Amino acid sequence: MLILHLQKEWREHRLMLFAFTIALVVCSMLTLWIAPKNEMPRDLGAWFAVAGVTLAFVGLISDLVPGEARRGQLDLLRRTPGAMRTSFVAKWALLLFGLIACAGVGFALGEITWSLGAGTPALSDGLVVLTWAALAMLGCTPLAFACSCWFGRGSGAIPATALVFGLVAGVPAVTISIYRLPIEAETVLGAIGWCSIIGLLAAWRSFNGLRFGSRWMSAKRGLATSLFAIVPIWGITGMKAWDLFVFDPTSSDARIFGACLGADGEKLYITVSRAWHRDLEPPMTTLVLDLESGSWEQTGGLASAYLPAATLTGSSYFGDNLTPMDYVLRHDGVRGDRREAQSWHLIDGRDGTEIQRFEGSSATPQAVREFLGFDQLRDIARRRNGMPLLDGSRLSVMQDHLVFVAADGGTQTERWPEGDQPFLRCGAGFRWLEGSRIPDRAVYDPNRRRNVHLDDSIADVVFVRGRDWVVRQYDAGGSDAQTAQLRSRLATRLARWNPDRNEFAPLLLGNRLSLAMITADQRVIALTEDDRTIVLYDPDTDSATAIPFEQEIRISRISPANYAWVHSPGGHLIASFLEPNGASGFLRFDGESVQATASDRRDVRLQAVISNDEILVLVEQRRLERWRFGSEQREVVFETGG
Amino acid sequence: MTTSEDPVWTTEQLGVRFGRTTALREVDLEIARGQVTVLLGPNGSGKSTLLRCAMGMLRPSAGSSQVFERDPITDADEIRQQVGYVPDRPDAPPWMKFKDLCRFLRGHYRTWDQRLVDELADRFDVPRSTKIGSMSKGQAMKTMLVLANGHRPPLLLLDEPFGGLDPISRDEVCAVVLTTLQSEDHTIVCCTHELELAARLADRVAILDSGRLVEHGTLADVFGSDEPTATPQRLKERLRQKESELTDRKEVSRC
Numbered sequence: 081m082l083i084l085h086l087q088k089e090w091r092e093h094r095l096m097l098f099a100f101t102i103a104l105v106v107c108s109m110l111t112l113w114i115a116p117k118n119e120m121p122r123d124l125g126a127w128f129a130v131a132g133v134t135l136a137f138v139g140l141i142s143d144l145v146p147g148e149a150r151r152g153q154l155d156l157l158r159r160t161p162g163a164m165r166t167s168f169v170a171k172w173a174l175l176l177f178g179l180i181a182c183a184g185v186g187f188a189l190g191e192i193t194w195s196l197g198a199g200t201p202a203l204s205d206g207l208v209v210l211t212w213a214a215l216a217m218l219g220c221t222p223l224a225f226a227c228s229c230w231f232g233r234g235s236g237a238i239p240a241t242a243l244v245f246g247l248v249a250g251v252p253a254v255t256i257s258i259y260r261l262p263i264e265a266e267t268v269l270g271a272i273g274w275c276s277i278i279g280l281l282a283a284w285r286s287f288n289g290l291r292f293g294s295r296w297m298s299a300k301r302g303l304a305t306s307l308f309a310i311v312p313i314w315g316i317t318g319m320k321a322w323d324l325f326v327f328d329p330t331s332s333d334a335r336i337f338g339a340c341l342g343a344d345g346e347k348l349y350i351t352v353s354r355a356w357h358r359d360l361e362p363p364m365t366t367l368v369l370d371l372e373s374g375s376w377e378q379t380g381g382l383a384s385a386y387l388p389a390a391t392l393t394g395s396s397y398f399g400d401n402l403t404p405m406d407y408v409l410r411h412d413g414v415r416g417d418r419r420e421a422q423s424w425h426l427i428d429g430r431d432g433t434e435i436q437r438f439e440g441s442s443a444t445p446q447a448v449r450e451f452l453g454f455d456q457l458r459d460i461a462r463r464r465n466g467m468p469l470l471d472g473s474r475l476s477v478m479q480d481h482l483v484f485v486a487a488d489g490g491t492q493t494e495r496w497p498e499g500d501q502p503f504l505r506c507g508a509g510f511r512w513l514e515g516s517r518i519p520d521r522a523v524y525d526p527n528r529r530r531n532v533h534l535d536d537s538i539a540d541v542v543f544v545r546g547r548d549w550v551v552r553q554y555d556a557g558g559s560d561a562q563t564a565q566l567r568s569r570l571a572t573r574l575a576r577w578n579p580d581r582n583e584f585a586p587l588l589l590g591n592r593l594s595l596a597m598i599t600a601d602q603r604v605i606a607l608t609e610d611d612r613t614i615v616l617y618d619p620d621t622d623s624a625t626a627i628p629f630e631q632e633i634r635i636s637r638i639s640p641a642n643y644a645w646v647h648s649p650g651g652h653l654i655a656s657f658l659e660p661n662g663a664s665g666f667l668r669f670d671g672e673s674v675q676a677t678a679s680d681r682r683d684v685r686l687q688a689v690i691s692n693d694e695i696l697v698l699v700e701q702r703r704l705e706r707w708r709f710g711s712e713q714r715e716v717v718f719e720t721g722g
Numbered sequence: 723m724t725t726s727e728d729p730v731w732t733t734e735q736l737g738v739r740f741g742r743t744t745a746l747r748e749v750d751l752e753i754a755r756g757q758v759t760v761l762l763g764p765n766g767s768g769k770s771t772l773l774r775c776a777m778g779m780l781r782p783s784a785g786s787s788q789v790f791e792r793d794p795i796t797d798a799d800e801i802r803q804q805v806g807y808v809p810d811r812p813d814a815p816p817w818m819k820f821k822d823l824c825r826f827l828r829g830h831y832r833t834w835d836q837r838l839v840d841e842l843a844d845r846f847d848v849p850r851s852t853k854i855g856s857m858s859k860g861q862a863m864k865t866m867l868v869l870a871n872g873h874r875p876p877l878l879l880l881d882e883p884f885g886g887l888d889p890i891s892r893d894e895v896c897a898v899v900l901t902t903l904q905s906e907d908h909t910i911v912c913c914t915h916e917l918e919l920a921a922r923l924a925d926r927v928a929i930l931d932s933g934r935l936v937e938h939g940t941l942a943d944v945f946g947s948d949e950p951t952a953t954p955q956r957l958k959e960r961l962r963q964k965e966s967e968l969t970d971r972k973e974v975s976r977c
Contacts, residue, residue: 081829088826091817155813158779160830161802291798292781293774294740 085170093174100135100182108189112197120198125190126206130213132186136178141224142234144171149232158291168287179217219272220245222279229286230299248275248309252317259382260363261320271313278309323354327365327378334720335701337364340386341688342429343406346371349386366410368432369718384412402689405429406460409448424448475526497531650692666695668709675710730755730790730877730909731776737784738771745771746933758910760920763930769913773879777807803832806870810882812862816855820848820865831873842868846898860891867898880912884919899923
């Protein structure tokens, strides 16, 4: 019986399929004739397959059922026992055959065209296009078949399909796109599969609805069934969107982006994301954590974040994102490629109250700065974040001037020794950059307020990255990197230095000098790994002395790169270290001792310096922990992920 | 168990609506086994709609319909195995020939009798190698009639089988119907405008007007005579009379 129906369908649509084949052949010839040979896309076969499948889709969907009704043949099926069921199967068989055959013919013609026009066929280049086309057909075709039953004319079927498919998948797709919802590939495949199954059911109910002769009844049944496709897809999308708006720290994919500490150390301003996607920047939201009680509340909507203090102060020279903040800035509703916020909120860092709200995308940190007063902000930043000097004053750099803020609040401004010569910060000093007129053996010492000329053995020390304190030594040609062991005064050629790579890790090996910096009391500190000692070098006396570690920590690498210029309220410099087993921790230096925190093998990032003895560390973007120097103690203050 | 007196098709308060249009209203009908019932009425009176209800091709909006004591909606396939249906115009694909249509239908009917089909086709000279689209209306209607008998249905529903036929073709189609009547214990329900043919065929007559069943009975009951030659004239008179009654009723209801 099925064969009879298959024969009937084939007999009624074979001309259409032949016509599509001819159309593809004509397209192929036109391509060969018109397209420049060297500009033929390598996936031409795939695009021809898409053209073929599109032709078959539009042609067959418009005629399989509507054509039957238009020709007045539907009554034969309606009045013959079992004919509707068998006809449905036969129509589907022909539809699938037509789609596959036209895709196959199109692909073959495309490959032949490519071969004749440009070179050899390249199947692999078109796999992505073919996969997407196949998925689109899989999700769309059953619903399109259903829609085709609702119209007497085939021309209504395609717009109706677009409408229904847009309703089922378009609304979630737009929601996902706007809010960057974390939809995994498996979920998309599941949704397409679900659409196919429900679409097939809707197709049958629509087609079977025609047995009563009413297209309205067919449409009612088909639409009602299609709702089953909408419910879970909209539901999942809605739940994902809800998860973004309402942060749940117990969710397995909740992440912490970063945290700012309020000025009194009572409030922690945390930027989090509920949903994470490997390819997309996740939408963020914000929380305020009361460090005393441990309670938290969500403060921001979707796409909100707390900004580093440097954004507010307007200059990286005046701020340090790791020190407690008098003001915290939050932006809400960042949208689009221009990343313009819809509102800015100025928060009092001490108690979390909102001082002022700035509406509209035209509002910027500049407007906030103007509101607060730039001079006031600058003074706060200088007092709080300037480089601590031996006499208790703090140093800030402002364009070609140095600003010294005394402990009593008095300000003294001095011009740079050499005007606007380029420099890099290195510990408690400034290293002049290549190209400046300053001799490259000199380091500007802010305590002495003059350039310090280094001893010959370390004269070629350079501080290679803006926030690094790594020492490198050149040979006469200036192209090889060396390290120096300060105690023995032996310079060892280690590796060729390629400044473009900006890489220093290979140099930090073995027991050779791996790190040097100028301390606040103008000595050079060299850290070694094998005997856990620090060598203090005094350029005035050209002497080196060693001080022991107070903790038994074996360090294979010290990497202060990300934390340069970080200091505790008491003026200690802070760096991170890496143990041989891969665990990271933090070191606190002063002129006489080094103390380390606990260490962890996972991803740890310093978030804030709470006090002289405590820092706030983000572990694996999951936990905010309080770590103490000179102790293994660590306390979880906020945790996500259940 | 059904007896020969049992009705093969009954309707109770049957109503069908198409949107705001009422096609059938409160139709109570009983079609007895072995009889020929002719449905008469003007265009749009609901004759075809009534037949389609029996086939389960339309869902009633009110009342019920039972064919062989089955519901045509829920037991549609089973009923269609026992009912032959001839549409008012051929609904087979025009490219099909008689033999194609035979092969197509044969697969759907459990009781298909190809020998009977061949015999009827030979007797009434049905063209076997002509596409249905190329047949004359009379040939196509004969083809549909012959094929409607192919599964030996106890109930045959004919929807305007004589419409638009020339006198010769009409006689030929009528001959097929009469042959069917002679050879099988068929129950036939036939819609037609052809009053003379109706008088020749009918045991009972049902008159529909504006979706209502206004008369149903034997020829003698409805027209006062079962004399075939006199019937058409009386039929016309009766229809005119009914029409004027209905018109008066409508005007009264408007007032």
